[in-house]
Each structure stands twice: as structure tokens, then as C-alpha cells.
Amino acid sequence: MITQRDALTSWSKRANGIILVVAIAILAQFLGGLFPLIGGILFAIIIGIVLKNTVGIKPAFDSGLSFVIKDLLKLAVIFLGASLNLTTIIKVGQQSILVVFISVILGIGLTFWFGKLLKLNRKLTLMIGVGTSICGATAISCVKGVLEAKDDETAYAISTIVFFNLIAFFIYPVVGHLFQLDDLSFGIWTGTAVHDTSSAVAVGLAYSNEAGEIATTVKLARTLFLLPVIIILPFLMNNRKKGSIQQSLKEAFPWFIVWFLVMSILNSIGLIPVSVQEFSNDIAKFFIIMVMAAVGMQVNLKGFAKIGIKPFLTGLFASITVSLISLFIIYLIN
Template sequence: METNQDNLQRFIHKFPSWLPGTILVFLIAMGGKAFGNLFPAIGGVIFALLLGIVLRNSLSLHEVFFPGIQFVVKKLLKVSIVLLGATLSIGSILDIGSQSIFVILLVVIGGILVTLLAGKMLKIDKMLSLLIGVGTSICGATAISVVKGVVQSKETITAYAISTIFFFNILATFLYPWIGQWLNLTVLQFGIWIGTSIHDTSSVVAVGYLVGEDVGEVATTVKLVRTLFILPLVLAISFIIINKSDKSASIKGAFPLFIIGFLIMSALYSVGVVSEGASSLLGAVAKFLIIMVMAGVGLQVEWRKFRALGLRPFLAGFIASVFVAAISLIYVIYMIV
């Protein structure tokens, strides 16, 4: 005999698996945006993140929502970045990229080396140290996932690394706007600092646009340049693995294709195919998608999992995060006018 739950499951399966979770995230984002309009000093991004965290840790979410949450965080984030390309000219991208390339090199190389050293001192698994270093230095969970496929690390180690990076992304979302304003950073300084030192692309874009539109544009551009370093890193790791063992290394997925979409949209805007009115509309859609992404990020935060990791991976992540933030901040203060 069929139960109400069976009928509900049959009804749900008529729709795409991502739909329930996407609707949930959309509603949270609407709430976050409404609160952000009431309290603009805090902003919709922070409210959406907090609402997601509270909901995830106070209620038992049904598994039907999880595919949609993943869809928003992984897919809609990339859509939002492509749309943001329609708000920046190619000339602006080249100018910002040229001013940030040196500090990106410092962050990527120094961050990985510092994390490996900290991991050795704390007696952490080498693979875990590498993944934390890659996530801190380049682009968070995306870089960890790509490198994980190359080095074929265990799922538990990958989950530890992503959780550690995730924790410091949440902290950065709250702390960076306050620190940058306290230091009275310029738009260019603030954007480059955010783009070179916050780990995940979602947090970079969210924090940048939370501070201001101009800062968001700079931070997003810098972050995308930084993300491109996944490819040479993966090639280097693959070369080391192939030379040290008989294992083959896969570099599939190392190049972030959504960056091409961002550049195409920017090119269309630069030559006038995308008008100012369309640019404004696409930018507004992208910013709401960012609020949705941060709501989805909040729905992924489980405090009990953070507590289960233990102190040492967090300490390594803390050392790496502070190093990356400090070296980037010192650079922008003294080298960027």
C-alpha cells in the first residue's frame, strides 16, 4: 500500500534533481537580499550566507535538496562569472592583470611551500598538506579537486582539505571587508588583495561586490588570472609523478573553461555588441546569482564536521591563510598606488 511519502517521492522525481535545492537556495537568497536592502552596511551576501548556515545546522535537510545546492555552488557560480565579463572591457582586464601578476606568483609559489613546511612541522600527511596549500594559494575547492584527480588522493584526505579551506573562506567573508576599510585601501588595492588572498572564487566575487562594484570587478579579474595557475601547477605535479613512479597522471579538467566565457563576454562588451543597458542588466543578474551561491555555501556548512577534523589541519590552513593574506596585503600597500 502506497504511503504519502511514496507519493511525494514520485512527484519529486518528475522534476530535475537540481530543482528542489535550487528553489530552496533561491528563497534564502531572496531573504538575504531583502535583509541586505534593510541593512546595506552588512549586505545581502552576508545575510544569505548566515541564513544558509543557520538553516543547515538547525534543521535536518532532506537529501532531495543536495543536488540543487551543488548545482548552484558549482554551476551557477560559473554562469555568474561569465555574465560579469559583460561589465568589464578587455583593456581593463589586461590592465588589472598586469598589475597583479607578480603578487599572484608570490602567493601561489609561497603559499604552497609554506603549507608544505607547516605540514611537515605539524606531522600532517604530505598529500593533505599539498591539497591545503593548493587550495589556499590558487582557488580553493576547485584547485583541490583538480589536483586530487592528478595525485589520486583518498576521498577522506580530499574532504579534510576542502573542509579546512572552506572554514577560512567563511572567516574571510566576514573579516576582509572590515580589515580593508580599516586600512583605508584604495579600490585597486582592495580588489587585488581580495583577488589574490581569498581562496574560493565564490568568496572572492562575493566579498568584492559586497565592498563595492569597482572593487568587485578588480577582485574577480585578479581571481580569474590566479585561477589560470591551476594548469601549470597540474602539469608540474604530473611531470613529478610520472618521473617518480609508473603511474599515469590525468590533467583532464585542469583548464577552467568558464574563463573563456568571461573573456568572450568582455570582448562583446568592448566592441559594443553588449550595450550599456544590457551590461547593467547582466551585471544585476550576476550579482543576484552570487547571493544565491553564498546561500548555497552556507547550506554546506556543518559545524560538527569542522570539529571532527582535529586541530592540526586547521593550524596548517591558518598558517597558509595568514601568509597568503599578509604577503598580498604588504604588496598592495607598498607596490600598488
């Protein structure tokens, strides 16, 4: 049982990291207002990366940064639900489900094939494939148990995902404007192809508010694909330990999606005033800026050199494959 004293101790450990992230987010939002073409989210990432790779981030900040990335992100998604209509969510879901399904299946399958071609460790290949195709570091952490992957394999997979998430933030909006994608197409593409939920939402919002809302909806639907993958993987790997599957499913179930839907239902039946919707949207966007600042502070540029060429090439192949497949299907549907 967690006592009040334990809770206070936990929050005191998080305080340093949270305060640092808030300060960076305020600065990033201010700079984003001065330079709207760059935007607050991108400024937050850049400031975070610069801090991490120059002065460094002390371990005392780790607990707070982890809280922001894992928990505050979920709260941001829930707040975004307050400005969405359930009808819109269902409509976007219907338009994107085929894109998501094909991208997930082909993404994991082709990545596994490519890793086998390079003679890369099967577990590492699958973690990169699942992470790229479904929901980034979260997916990798959840399948680690059923794959019985080693800590170094998990670290390599997550590092690869983080790197290509970072690249996506710079490339996707440029490609979107180059091909003149509308908000719906860009939102579906981002929600389908960008790895982590935080990055998918951030990239969508960097394009437009509507694209950000669509990307959030699609990304949450895509996250649910992690559940059947966790059930299927042990059979493919001949590892059918009931306990590991149950634990991974427990960790993987995204309860915050339920609250996201609850908020959208409340909004759909008119229980959330327009002023509250706008306030909720503003809070969600600021939380996303905080999340991306924390993500930037986890990017160790020197550490990427230790990944090795095979995991890097596999991650590159997976990222390009999922991106092109989803974009091609969106083009065919439209």
C-alpha cells in the first residue's frame, strides 16, 4: 500500500525534472510565437537535445522526465479528446483502419525479412519492426517480456526508434507541404507511420490543429494492434509462457484511450462548453511541448554511434517501408 509519505517522496523526486521541462516549454512556446514557421514543439526538441549533449542531464532529473514522457503524454491525449466529436473519431477510424492494418502487417513482416537478410538477431529485428509499425518505445517495452529479450537488445531497439522519430519530425511536415497533403491525409499518414504516440501527435500538430487531432485518433487506433501482436509473437518465437504474455498484455492495454473516448463522448453530447474545449486544447498542446522537450533530453547523439550499422539499417528500412506503404494506400483511397 502506497502511503501519503511515499507519494510525497515520489513527487519530490520528479519535481526537478518537471520544473526543468516546464521552463523549457515556456521558453519554446515564446520562441515559437516569435518564429511561427519553426513552432514551439520544434524549439522544445532542439533545446532538449542541446542541453542533453552539451551540459548534460543529471540523474536527479530522470524521474521527472520519465513522468512527463509516459504519464503527462497520456493526460495530453485525454485533454485532446475534449475537443473531438465521437462522430469524427468514428469517421476517421473508418477511413484509416485499412491503412493502419496493412502498414502494421507489412511493416513487421518486411522488417523481419530485412533483418534476416542482414543476419541481425531475430529478437532485435522484431522489436524494431514492432516499435516502428505500432507505437515505438512503448511497444518495444511491452514485447520485451514475451520475446525474452536482453537489456542491450532492448536498448538498441529503443535507440533506433528514438533516432528515426527525431528524423520524422523534421521530414514529415516538409513532405506534407511538398505534396500538398490536406489535413486529413497528413493526419492519417502521421498517425499511421510516425512511431511513438508523442511524436505522432507532435508532428500532426506542427502541421495544423486538425491534422494533430486526426493523427492522435489514428495513432490511438494503431496502438491497439499491440494487443494481438503480443499474443501472436510467442507462438512465432516458440515461447509460450503464460505469465509473460499476461504481464505484457496488462502493460500494453492503453487505458488512457478509454478516457480519451469518454471525453469525446461528453463533448459529443454537448456537456463540454466551447470555452472549456479551447482551454483543454491549449493545455494539451503545452503538455505536448513539455513531452517533446523531455524526449529531446533523452537523445544521446554519441550513443547512436554504439548502435551498430545493422540495427540502424533495419530501423531505416522499417521507417521508410511503413511510411511509403501508408502514404501509397492513402493515395489509392483518395
